[in-house]
Every structure is written in structure tokens, then in C-alpha cells.
Amino acid sequence: MNRMASEQAVMTLVHPRIRKTLHASRRLAVMVGFSCILTGCYSSFNQIDDKVAALLDDSTGGANGDAVPAPQAWANSQLSNGTLDTPDPPTFNPTGTSLEYESDPNDSIDDVIARLDALEEGSESGQTITLEQALDWATQHGREYQYQEEDYVISCLRLLMERHLWGPRLFDTFGFDFDTDGDSGLYESSMSIVNEFRVTQRLPYGGEVSAQYLASFAKTLQDSINDGSLDSISSGTIVLGAEIPLLRDAGPIAQENLIQAERDLTYAARRFEDFRRRYFFEIVRDYLDLLVQRQAIGNGETSVLLYQKLAEKERALYQAGRGTLTAAALAENSALQQQAQQASRWESYRLAVDQFKVKINWPLEDKVRIHHVAFAIEPPQVSNNEALVAGLARRLDLQTKRDQVVDIERRLRNSRNQLLPDLDVSSSLAIPSEVGDDGSTSFVPEIGSTDFNIGVDLGIPLDREIEKLKVREIQVILERNRIQLSQEIDEAAVQIRAAIRDIDANLFALDLEKRGVEIAQLNIESINLNPDNVDVNTQLNAINSLRSAENGRARAFRNLQVSIIEYLLYTGQLRIRANGMMETLPGMKMRPTEDLSYGDPPA
Secondary structure (H helix, E strand, O other): OOHHHHHHHHHHOOOHHHHHHHHHHHHHHHHHHHHHHHOOOOOOHHHHHHHHHHHHHHHHHHOOOOOOOOOOOOOOOOOOOOOOOOOOOOOOOOOHHHOOOOOOOOOOHHHHHHHHHHHHHHHOOOEEEOHHHHHHHHHHHOHHHHHHHHHHHHHHHHHHHHHHHOOOEEEEEEEEEEEEEEEOOEEEEEEEEEEEEEEEEEOOOOOEEEEEEEEEEEEEHHHHHHHOOOOOEEEEEEEEEEEEEOOOOOOHHHHHHHHHHHHHHHHHHHHHHHHHHHHHHHHHHHHHHHHHHHHHHHHHHHHHHHHHHHHHHHHHHHHOOOOOHHHHHHHHHHHHHHHHHHHHHHHHHHHHHHHHHHHHOOOOOOOEEEOOOEEEEOOOOOOHHHHHHHHHHHOHHHHHHHHHHHHHHHHHHHHHHOOOOEEEEEEEEEEOEEEOOOOOEEEEEOHHHOEEEEEEEEEOOOOOHHHHHHHHHHHHHHHHHHHHHHHHHHHHHHHHHHHHHHHHHHHHHHHHHHHHHHHHHHHHHHHHHOHHHOOHHHHHHHHHHHHHHHHHHHHHHHHHHHHHHHHHHHOOOOOEOOOOOEOOOOOOOEEEEOOOOOOOOOO
16 A cells, blocks of 8 residues: 555544644645745755856956856766665776787887888877967866866855855744553544744854744644544744853854855965966976977987988998998998987877876877977066065965964964853843633734843853863964975075076077087088098087987077076966966067977968
8 A cells, every 4th residue: 555545544534623634734834845945945056156156256356367267067976887875896807817918920120110100100190289279278178277176166165155154044944743642541642733933143253143933733632533622722932032152252253164264265266376377387398398309309300311321321332342341330220220219209209298188188089289389488687686575475375375374373362262261141032922811822922921031151161271282282383384484485585596597597508509509510511511531420420419409409498488487487477368378468578489390381
């Protein structure tokens, strides 16, 4: 028998007037449920999302940020596959005997070279992405970026939860009791329905006020069955109350959780903006590293051709009787070694490209080409003292560290508050329902029968040992954080000074590397004018010198640009637009550069 049928069977055995009473109570419960929904007890998630978006926008604007996190979806259980509540999830670990390994016969060197050449050709296919495209993609799909956005949103949600506790809170409780008392085989049954509606509000400096309406309906069922009486006891009571601490837990300590949540959101906004700057720096650095590697490959291709030409010339000279077998063999072996090194460069480059795709969350299965043109920032004119003072003042991480020390100072003040005695004032006002001349009650309030109560409770602080120890603990934590702040300020100063010095050092290194390339090219040209009078080792060394000089020039350019961006980052001057690209500061000169070009046409 299902539940509905059981209820119908029971109702047929109950007195008609009792059934009428039960139906009335059921209608009352339905009305209470609808009233709860109409008063907004269950606000929609759309309203919550709107509050989150508005708060994120305000907080980001307060930190002068350009990018506001906008969660597109909220996670649900999608990986369970029916194992959400399984205590022992299945494990896939096949035995060794079920696995297969197929050996490959030894190939000739020509086959290996052919396969390497095929991989190189495959690496040159696919979509070409620029630095700006990579930055834009990373801000929309990068896992690190999404993680930081979600961390920011979590801080926002925690603040909204705390703010909600400080607003008026509504509670509505509906209760139904059916009681049967037995006495020597005789049973007396009664039924009561109670509805409690309550509103509470926290006070800014401690305590709480509340307003409550308690409606009750009681019925003795035994009397109804015996004499047909339907007299019931109904009442409605209005209760106003307040509890206010005067010493312990009184004052700003009452808002500690709200204050900290508000400050934590500010810290989250700074942390997110600081992350965006570091994220830009990391992506640009990795992108320039890829260009340096690709430039080394381009230089290596030139070296391979030069080695092969030298090997062919020495072989021809030997066959003509004008050269030695040693020189021909040395040139041939050097050419093969250069090919092997070139294959290794390609493999390192492919691995770096895959790692870059992982960083920006680009699909791994997609083939990409890194555009050979990057931007170049002209070095700044820097005054060491001015850059140091202004940089330390602008650093968002240092601002947060200073404010967190203030948080600990506030915790110390609050912990000392806990040493005070408890002195609380409480009061209540109750307005009962009206009582008729015949003793019957109703839901109408009787103002003349209002009850008022006020009380004072004093707790003597006989045992505050734990609270005293807590004060000492926070004092130690405060001193430690002050030391950490001093250390972080010094470390930031070292970073700023090092970044300034690196710019000058890298400018000097780049000039030297450019001169080295010119000298190596002149050496190659002089050898080409009279190759018969130059031995093989001299020619091989000249080729290696040219390749090393060109690779050094590429690394020097990369190091200079990285040091300039590091200087902007460490001094708090780096500004990132919403698309992830750097904002050009007044007076800053940026231009596209092909210093790292490896011969590809522009994309």
C-alpha cells in the first residue's frame, strides 16, 4: 500500500470534525510555505551572480585594475562516472604480461636522418601565432589565469556570506506535534501546530536585536470525539529582544570577521592584478626563449650547409690528389655531427613549444608556428634613488604585506579584549494574544498585557590563562611578520637595483655580440677569398665562431628585453590591458623588431 492510500485509510477512521481540523492545519502549512518563498527565503542564483559581478567590478576598480573576472560556468560533478559514492574506485593497471613491446631493427644513418628531416618539416607547419595572440589566448584560456580568477571570486563569495550575516535575517519555522498520553488503558490525544517567524539583526559594536512572532494552535482530540467540542487554544505572541555586550566582545571586535573579509577582497584584487603582470612577464620571457631557440636553429641550418660544402670540397680535393684523407674525413665527420646537433636543437624547440602551449592552454594536438617578430622596448633613463623609492611605494605585494601586519595588530587588540570580564545587558518585550471573557484565546495581540524584562550579567574573569597565552602568541606572530616585512622590502630593493644594473649590463653585452657577429662574418669572407691557403680546422672554427656569435646576439637581445620588463615589473610600473597586452606608458617607445628573425616571411 502506497503512502497516499495509507493516509486515506487513516482519515476514514478519524472523526469528521477532526478531519476538518487536520485539513485546516494542512492549508496553514501550505500558506506558510508560500509566504516563505514570497519573502525571498530562497533567492535565485542569478541574484547571487549579479552581486558577485558587481562586487568584483567595484573591487577591481578600487585597485585600478583593467580585467574583471567573469565566471562563465560553475562546476558540477562530471568525472564521477557512477563512482561518486563508491568507497573503492576502480584502478586500471594492466599486468606486464598483457603489454606489448615491438623492437625496431637497426636503421642506417641515412634512414635516421630522413626521419629527422620529416619531423623538422612537420614542425614548420600549422597556424602561426604572434605574441599578442598568445597573450590574448592565455588571458581567456590559461589554467593559471583561470585559477587566479577563481581565487578572486572565492574571496568575493566569502565577503558576500559575511555581509549577509550582518543584514536582517529572516527565519520561519513550522512545527506539527501529535501527542498521546496513556493512563490505565485510557488515552488522551492532542495536536498542536506552531509557526515561529523571527527577524534578527546584528549590532555594529556587538550584540543582536530580534523580533519574533509565535503563532500556535492546540487541540485536544479526545474531547472533540467525546462531546463534539471544537474549542481550541490559539495564540499569537510578539517578542522583541536584545542582547548587548558592554566589555568583552564589545566594540569593533564584533565586526572582526566582516572587516577581515572586506580587507581580504582588497588583497585578492591586488593579488590578481599583480599576477596578471607576472603572467605577462612569464609569457613574454618564454616567447622570447622560443625565438632564441628558433634563431639557433636557423643559424644551425646555415652551419650545416657550410659544413656540407666544406666536406664536399675536401672530398673533391682528396679525390683529385690535392688534399689529404684526414682533412676529408674530418670535414665529413664534422658535417654529420652538425646534423646531429641540429636534430637535437629541433627536439628541444619542439618540447619548448609544447610546454608553451601547456602554459597558455593551447590545444596540444594543434600544430603552431611561433611568429618571428617580437616587440622591442627602448631602454629607460633611470635614476637609482627615484626608481627605488617610487618602486617600493607602488609594489602591490608590499602594500598587501604592510596591511596584513596591520591585521595582526588588530588581532592583538582583539585578543586583549578577551581578557576583560563579561558584562552583558539583555532585555525582552512580549505582547501576548488577547484572552476572552470565557477564557478562549485568539491571535489578536493584547497591548495591555505586555511583559517587559531587563537583565545584567557579570562574569568575573577568574580564568583567562588561555586568553593571556593567546595574547603572547599573537605578539610573537606580529613581531615575526614585522621582520618578514622588513626582509621583503629589502629583497624588493635588491630586485629593483639588480634590474637597473641588468639593463646596462645587457646593453653592453648586446653591443659586444653585434660586434662579434661582424667580426665572424669578416673572417668567413676572408677565408672565402683564399680557401686553398686555409686548413680545415681553421675553416671549421670560423663557422663555429659565426654560429656562436649569432646565437649570442639573439640571447643578448632576449636578455635586454627581459631585463627591461623585469624593471617595469619590480618597480610597479607594468600595466596590463584586458587582452593581456602591456599598456604603453607615456614616453615609452615600442617598436616591432626582426632582430630575432630566422628568415621566415611575416605572418
